[in-house]
Amino acid sequence: MSSSSGSYEKYITTAASVAATAMVVRSVVSELVPYEVRDLLYAAGRYLRSRVSSRHTVVIDEAEGLSANQIYDAARTYLAARISTDMPRLRVSRVDEAQGILVGMEQGEEMVDVHDGVEYTWSLVSRDNTPGAASRAAGTTGAYAGAGAKARGRLEIKSFEVSFHKKHKDKALKSYLPHIVATAKAMKDQHRSLKMHMIEYDAWTAVDLRHPSTFDTLAMDKKLKQSVMDDLGRFVKRKDYYRRIGRAWKRGYLLYGPPGTGKSSLIAAMANYLKFDIYDLELTEVKCNSDLRRLLVGMSNRSILVVEDIDCSIELQQREDGEKRARSSSAGEENDDKVTLSGLLNFVDGLWSTSGEERIIVFTTNYRERLDPALLRPGRMDMHIHMGYCTAESFRILARNYHSVENHAMCPEIEQLIEEVMVSPAEVAEVLMRNENSDVVLQDLLEFLKAKRKEVGERKAANENGNE
Template identity: 65%
Template sequence: MAPSYDKTIATAASLAASLMLVRSLASELLPAEVRGALSAAIAGLRSRMTWQHTIVIEETEGWSSNRVYNAVKAYLATRINANINMQRLRVSSTEEDVKKMVVSMEAGEEMADVYEGAEFKWCLVTREVSGDPNNGSGGGREIRSYEVSFNKRHKEKALKEYLPFIVATAKAIKDQERSLSIYMNERYDEWSPIDLQHPSTFDTLAMDQKQKQSIIDDLDRFIQRKEYYRRIGKAWKRGYLLYGPPGTGKSSLIAAIANHLRFDIYDLELTGVNSNSDLRRLLVGMTNRSILVVEDIDCTIELEQREEDEEEDSKSSSTEKKAQDKVTLSGLLNFVDGLWSTSGEERILIFTTNYKERLDPALLRPGRMDMHIHMGYCTTEAFQILANNYHSIDYHVTYPEIEALIEEVSVTPAEVAEVLMRSDDTDVALHDLVELLKLKKKDATEIKTGSKQAEENKDANEIKTGSKQAEEKKEANEIKTESMEVDGGDEIKTGSVQVEEKKDDKEAVVKNELTENGSG
């Protein structure tokens, strides 16, 4: 019968104690070389006999902080809850957010964590180290370290899976908790940051759920495909074109994307950039995990493709040369998908416009803006989100009337939000919204009626003008005919006079001839 587990442990402990005694005696009786070899053999035997391994992670590594230690501290703070049996806890907060408490282990406390079926026991250990008098540090200092113990069969899992998982989780926690910034190019080639505290999220965004989910899925897929982009040889970036009327939520969507990804925003004002070289300096100065935004790309600057022939270049004046130094479409596109697009990674590019049809076709080519997102007028689903945001309601008796009116008129989410914010009384706010929608419907009807009347008046005028022209043409033809008749009568009369005169002349000649003959 196989020995019991407890008996095996007791035997191993007894043997280990015997080995320690032998080691102690050997240190007094044996030479140093023999003692070293014997110590190594005993240590190897002990490691093979024990079932537990321990990894020590100290707070500092030389003069630098240990990233793994900081990652473990952040990770374990998320694992501490009411079910953890610890008598002492450490609590701290930051000046920026006093209400946010960070809970961590106190020295000497232990806690267990389970990862993929394997148990890992953590302990925070502190020890005092005396100062070095040679460098002037007479006092001692405290060194902290985390020790994690586990069954030796999980050693490979601990080193290759568990610890990397902790580091990755801590990085995600840090990214989620860090404050975001929005950068502006105040000078022609420098960024100036301020804190970004925009509250917009995809939950509060007034947009149809299907379109919203499509954007979220695309963003999440992009973040997870670093190796994919590297394998296919493309820069790790994604481009979005937001287009639609003013007030449809383009800026709110940008803020929601930043909050979702925890990316900083770089708001590029192209009119403040003097040349392509300045543009390159700005773009290279962006950090990874950031969003480049160019709002109203169709009207912020006149972007032209300034690729001229050599003959035109040779004839260009100083004025033309100055114009060529300005920001060009080719300079911007070179960053979008040219060689300069690889100057950073994990970046989002967002262009916005109110008039997509005004954009240069070069901006719309496949591969430059990966998604074209239409930001349209308020829909019934968007209205319901806004009503829930501002008044925390899911339904109201005015909903059917409001939704019917929204289907008939063009109203932006910004206009709806403005009305909903005017009163804390839900009934009053929704009544005001009904009145706004009715007014818009009336205006639209009047405009439509006016357009129809104008069209009818135009047709009537065209008919009237045509009739008048026909009448004038008829009168002109009649006058012409009368003139022709008059001219014909005069010709006949003139011919008769000429015949009569010719007849009289002939009679006179005959009479003269007879007179002459009689005289003779």
């Protein structure tokens, strides 16, 4: 017993002596060896450990230079959906009140993910980047906190580290990481908050787009609605097709018809259907073609560019209007001092139209006949959609939306009147919103339509008497 006790005390004494010696050596190295040499020694030590280890580690920094690392953001989104809430420590956050709470890993925790039969171990590492941090890193993270990290001006550098058996290195880089990026993109597209971008001080300003319009609630002809949905669905699936035929990946829609027929609601329904942001281009706020170029190049992919009331939003100069050019030149004005039809067309289907991908362009007008034919040809406005007056089918959609009414005793008479008079869906909707009682509001609508029919009849009779 005494012999074993003596051996144990000797072991403890030796271990303490080694630890003390290591601390002294480390202190001397920190004092005497320049930090550049220390970083090289630490890197060499890690290299030697990696050569004898069966594990391989990929480091994914939060930023690359001054830019955010997209793979880091993708990994954070991907892991948040798979993280186990049984971990002792979790990190939670929310940056948008429209989104739920994002649960993430805390520093020092690990989680395991399995993909294609390979096990991957994830951890979150946070490194100090304050002056002198490299010398305090004790060799485990010192090299990562070197000059490149310092250039970013951050006090803390976060990274995800994913480790796996080194025989799966090719599979991790060529299959697993691309899978994470693709999965995260699909998750963000499904849940992200849409934005409406407007021009303010010659630049885009974004607000949340919370328009509730969908194709289910849209008061629109059923066949026409389905054709629009089919066209949109076909467009977003044809990236390779557009590239193969050598065309920009974009699609143009012209919405035309009387006021109040649902053109703006259709645009919102398209955005909600595709999960695309909207860029509302108010041409009267754009001073010249160069400003127009700058704005449109600044649009993101997967977006809808909207130019409402194109016929009256601005007096576009004709491409061959030499007389106006001459007057501008004589007045000392540059040709780029106004937004021209030619400048606009360059972004619709010219060279500048290739500055982005998966974009939709929508023009709206109340009077299609007023538009320059150059705007209307295929390749610019590929699909022309007539938004007409309210029909019996549109009324049934509105009645269901506003009052959950499918069948009512007054509906047949209302539908007959709607077919006789020209009334917009907006006018019908305004009457349906006057009261929450469906009987009362349908009676109001019936009286409104009768009065409108009478007004139209009197106007027609007056015109006939005036022509006699």
